[in-house]
Amino acid sequence: NAGVTQTPKFRVLKTGQSMTLLCAQDMNHEYMYWYRQDPGMGLRLIHYSVGEGTTAKGEVPDGYNVSRLKKQNFLLGLESAAPSQTSVYFCASSYGLAGDTDTQYFGPGTRLTVL
């Protein structure tokens, strides 16, 4: 049981390049999330998904797109990277029902640098 995994762990991009971050979970969770973490800002929600085939905007969605074609995978895309998107990106998942089971499980993070 790997939990939540993220690929890649590190990446350096030039301004204007595109890339996709992959998040995978093997816990059969309905909900998945993408956050970015910046110094002094905590974690901010970019996009999230409440189930296969659904996505929704979070607090800071601009410049990012997401897709949830399979329940276990949640992809975060940057179409034209900008230096302001230099950050550490965390994926998380949760069971999806209110109550005791509603805890988020986090991946190890992806450190992205945009030059």
Added chain:
Amino acid sequence: AQSVTQPDIHITVSEGASLELRCNYSYGATPYLFWYVQSPGQGLQLLLKYFSGDTLVQGIKGFEAEFKRSQSSFNLRKPSVHWSDAAEYFCAVGNTGNQFYFGTGTSLTVIP
């Protein structure tokens, strides 16, 4: 709108001393409250959570937190800190729509 405030950016304590990390939240209904710990270069690990019931919750690694509705607080405590507790600590509030809001974190340094 929901929000979380962690007033202390950085705290330094001596090993063996007690610890209290502050967290205040803003949420209209009964909140779901969480404390996470993040070691350098790692993801976030859940320490404890409060959904309902007993307002004093026990977590892993000897941590506990107390929910005080009147103060909109959910402070994290540990009676005796170990050097391995040095990390970043995040408080978070979740709503029934499964959206979570995080504080900006408190960095803990433990001196021998």
